[in-house]
Amino acid sequence: MISAMTPTEPSGPRSAKTSAPRPATHPIVVVAFDDVQLLDVAGPVEVFTGANLAARRPFYDVRVAALSETIRTSSGLALGATPLRRVRGPLGTLLVAGGPGASAGELDGELLRHVRRLAGRAERVASVCSGALVLAACGVLDGRRATTHWAVADLLAARHPAVRVDADPIYIEDAGVWTSAGVTAGIDLSLALVASDLGAGVANTVARWLVLAARRTGLQSQFSPHLVRSWPDHDRDLDELVAWMRAHVRHDLSVPALARRVHLSERQLARRFKQATGHTPADFVEALRLDAARDLLETTSLDVASVARRSGFPRRETFHRAFAKRFGATPAHHRVSFGARPA
DNA sequence: CACGCCCTCCGCCAAA
DNA sequence: TTTTTGGCGGAGGGCG
Numbered sequence: 001m002i003s004a005m006t007p008t009e010p011s012g013p014r015s016a017k018t019s020a021p022r023p024a025t026h027p028i029v030v031v032a033f034d035d036v037q038l039l040d041v042a043g044p045v046e047v048f049t050g051a052n053l054a055a056r057r058p059f060y061d062v063r064v065a066a067l068s069e070t071i072r073t074s075s076g077l078a079l080g081a082t083p084l085r086r087v088r089g090p091l092g093t094l095l096v097a098g099g100p101g102a103s104a105g106e107l108d109g110e111l112l113r114h115v116r117r118l119a120g121r122a123e124r125v126a127s128v129c130s131g132a133l134v135l136a137a138c139g140v141l142d143g144r145r146a147t148t149h150w151a152v153a154d155l156l157a158a159r160h161p162a163v164r165v166d167a168d169p170i171y172i173e174d175a176g177v178w179t180s181a182g183v184t185a186g187i188d189l190s191l192a193l194v195a196s197d198l199g200a201g202v203a204n205t206v207a208r209w210l211v212l213a214a215r216r217t218g219l220q221s222q223f224s225p226h227l228v229r230s231w232p233d234h235d236r237d238l239d240e241l242v243a244w245m246r247a248h249v250r251h252d253l254s255v256p257a258l259a260r261r262v263h264l265s266e267r268q269l270a271r272r273f274k275q276a277t278g279h280t281p282a283d284f285v286e287a288l289r290l291d292a293a294r295d296l297l298e299t300t301s302l303d304v305a306s307v308a309r310r311s312g313f314p315r316r317e318t319f320h321r322a323f324a325k326r327f328g329a330t331p332a333h334h335r336v337s338f339g340a341r342p343a
Numbered sequence: 344c345a346c347g348c349c350c351t352c353c354g355c356c357a358a359a
Numbered sequence: 360t361t362t363t364t365g366g367c368g369g370a371g372g373g374c375g
Contacts, residue, residue: 255351265365270352282351318374 026092026197027061029118031134032081033111035101036066038073039183040128044095047190047206054205055198063087067111074099084114089121093193097186098129103152107137116140126178126193128186135179136160144174149182237262238276245285249292249312253285289313290326297335304331 028048032041041064048060066081073079096102096115116138119125127135132148133156135141142162147153153167166172171180171189180189187210195203241262245253258281259269273281293311296302305316308331313319323331 266351267353267365267367268363271364274352280352315375321373 024059025061026059027090028063028093028095029082029087029091029122030062030064031084031094031096031111031115031118031131032064032066032071032073032079033097033099033101033108034072035074035099035104036071036079036097037099037129037183038075038077038079040097040099040131040186041073041079043184043187044097044128044190046210047187047194050206050209051194051198051202054202054209059198060092065114067108067114074101084111084118087114087118089118091118091122093124093126094118094122095126095128095190096131096134098127098131098133098149098183100130102130102133103155107134112138124176124178124193126180126189128180128189129182132156132179133159135177136163140177141179144177145172146174146177146179147172147181148179151182238272241273242277242284245288249285249289250310251312253281253288253312255281285312286322287326290323293319293323293331294327294334297331307331 030041030044045062045064048062052058052060064079064081065084065087067084069081069083071079071081115134119138119140125135125140129149130152132141132146133152136156136159141160145164145166147166148156150167153165156163157165170185171178171192178189178193180186191203191207194206241258255266255270259266262269264272270281277284289312293307296307296310308316308319313322320331327334
């Protein structure tokens with residue numbers, strides 16, 4: 001499956017550093033089926049086609065594919081599609097949508113055959129929502145970390161013990177296989193793919209156009225951090241640390257300070273943190289603080305300096321820079337756009 | 344806006 | 360022997 005296709009491509013499309021000749025186009029096939037969730041299909045398609053506009057070139061060649069030429073989505077709207085049997089590789093991205101059709105009962109054998117075939121010919125494979133069940137049924141997720149909609153996480157884990165299911169993150173990437181949580185998380189995932197292909201600038205432009213504008217950082221749990229789950233190799237200590245960090249963004253959250261707090265060496269803290277969250281400590285801390293700052297901007301009338309201080313940025317300058325980098329707008333401008341109307 | 348310093352991250356390796 | 364740990368140092372990037 002995936003491992004069979006990587007050797008030819010020593011460094012995947014994610015290594016943005018190597019300025020190897022970039023491919024002119026990147027074919028994307030979105031796999032749909034009867035009772036697919038329309039948003040799972042539409043969200044990523046909008047993101048990728050939007051990226052073409054933002055990048056001012058037709059980089060992504062996006063198609064929706066299904067067993068038949070017309071499918072019925074779970075909301076009742078019909079969707080036109082390219083027949084899967086006519087889809088040939090190689091592909092840039094194979095993305096499987098989710099929906100009731102993916103989680104209810106038996107998956108269509110012919111659909112699985114097509115997905116398996118195309119997965120082996122794609123640079124990377126992705127799923128939205130319960131589309132992870134389809135990928136898992138094809139064996140694509142075996143041995144990998146993966147996420148899915150919280151409501152089917154247990155089902156995924158039960159049906160496919162070889163998959164390391166983690167229902168916390170909005171999306172997960174493991175060795176070229178990307179999985180995402182429910183519905184709109186597919187948009188976050190797609191934006192991440194765009195960012196790795198065409199740069200964060202393009203991704204931010206698309207996000208702004210779609211106006212759901214960077215609502216999420218990708219670091220938040222699908223749900224409250226208080227809903228603690230447990231499974232074999234889960235890192236309780238790190239969960240607790242993360243929960244504490246969320247509540248104490250003003251504290252010293254440097255690597256040495258965090259390491260001291262959980263009685264680990266700095267090296268070990270960094271390793272386990274990345275293992276548990278998929279993010280480096282500094283990245284995570286910055287996102288945490290910016291989330292807090294954004295909330296304060298939207299829900300209070302504190303001046304920017306106070307917002308900065310309360311969210312763990314001692315200096316306004318640093319805050320300003322970080323905020324603009326992540327959200328593509330200055331704090332003041334963000335408040336004008338999203339803040340509560342003063343009484 | 345620029346530049347130097349410092350923090351962070353990660354590969355590497357030796358020790359446990 | 361294999362796996363995990365922790366220290367080192369360089370590269371990179373952001374802060375001041």
